[in-house]
Amino acid sequence: MTTTRQWHGGELRQQRLTGDWTILAPGRAARPHGETGGCPFCPGPGEDTPPESWRLPAVDGVGWRVRAVPNRYALSDRHEVIIESPRHDWDPVTGSDAELTDVLFTWQQRHIALRGYAAQVVIFRNHGRAAGTSLSHPHSQLAGLPVLAPGTLRRLEAFREHHRRFGRPFASDELAEEFAVAERIVHSAENTVVFAPFAPTAAYELRLVPRRARADFAMVPRPELREIAHTLRLVLGALGEEIADLAYNIVVDTAPTGWEQAPFLTWSIHILPRRTVPAGLESATGIPVVTTTPERAAACLKARLTKATGAG
Numbered sequence: 191m192t193t194t195r196q197w198h199g200g201e202l203r204q205q206r207l208t209g210d211w212t213i214l215a216p217g218r219a220a221r222p223h224g225e226t227g228g229c230p231f232c233p234g235p236g237e238d239t240p241p242e243s244w245r246l247p248a249v250d251g252v253g254w255r256v257r258a259v260p261n262r263y264a265l266s267d268r269h270e271v272i273i274e275s276p277r278h279d280w281d282p283v284t285g286s287d288a289e290l291t292d293v294l295f296t297w298q299q300r301h302i303a304l305r306g307y308a309a310q311v312v313i314f315r316n317h318g319r320a321a322g323t324s325l326s327h328p329h330s331q332l333a334g335l336p337v338l339a340p341g342t343l344r345r346l347e348a349f350r351e352h353h354r355r356f357g358r359p360f361a362s363d364e365l366a367e368e369f370a371v372a373e374r375i376v377h378s379a380e381n382t383v384v385f386a387p388f389a390p391t392a393a394y395e396l397r398l399v400p401r402r403a404r405a406d407f408a409m410v411p412r413p414e415l416r417e418i419a420h421t422l423r424l425v426l427g428a429l430g431e432e433i434a435d436l437a438y439n440i441v442v443d444t445a446p447t448g449w450e451q452a453p454f455l456t457w458s459i460h461i462l463p464r465r466t467v468p469a470g471l472e473s474a475t476g477i478p479v480v481t482t483t484p485e486r487a488a489a490c491l492k493a494r495l496t497k498a499t500g501a502g
């Protein structure tokens with residue numbers, strides 16, 4: 191009576207009682223921590239990755255701007271690393287809008303490529319040791335899961351139920367409410383808005399949401415993608431000023447496979463600063479303890495953005 195899914199070097203196991211899943215990935219223990227030799231992601235003689243699955247060629251046609259390669263220390267049988275730049279010291283904040291747009295475009299392309307083989311494909315970027323990064327070369331990841339995560343299922347059901355009752359996507363109502371209250375809005379642009387969620391799971395947690403509800407992040411058109419890149423750079427810059435030694439996870443919440451057209455779903459991007467490890471109460475209950483109110487976090491970040499952009 192045990193449920194497992196296996197792949198080379200890993201295994202997904204389901205808890206009997208709750209149905210929750212655990213990924214066993216003993217191969218990941220062998221991940222490099224810090225670069226002792228050269229960097230495997232830097233182009234050149236020291237480059238050491240599995241054969242690439244995709245690339246965005248450089249303008250000169252010789253090199254590359256962004257590459258996708260299978261993850262050598264995979265969390266699932268469809269797990270890719272997106273090498274975001276040939277430059278070891280590249281960062282979204284100090285890079286350009288065009289460069290980060292390339293990265294977001296790659297997320298879209300690889301999501302489309304992988305989702306036919308998975309129940310859901312998660313997109314994430316870890317920055318800083320406290321957020322789980324083992325390599326400092328700028329990179330993000332896409333992992334296809336053969337099952338829907340319980341949290342994904344729960345949200346799917348809640349979104350659907352809200353739409354059934356009110357005839358509108360939950361995200362549209364939530365955004366309207368945030369605008370009415372206004373104090374948690376950090377940044378608003380033509381197509382997207384960033385706010386600090388009412389009940390955050392981490393201090394300074396932020397969500398970037400589209401004004402127009404759309405389930406599938408992969409279908410976001412290019413001009414909007416560029417706006418998202420610009421906004422992310424602004425917001426990450428403000429977070430970096432606010433929090434010393436900023437570590438964060440960025441997670442794209444998008445439609446699971448088969449739900450890309452669902453009228454009740456809306457994609458969003460979560461920015462989760464990581465400062466503390468979960469303590470006893472959080473481990474015991476699953477209830478996060480957050481030490482900064484979202485209202486205060488939003489006010490601080492908004493003040494920094496206003497100073498940075500010279501506008502309100």
Ligand SMILES: [Zn+2]
Pocket residue numbers: 229230231232277278327
């Ligand atoms: Zn490197």
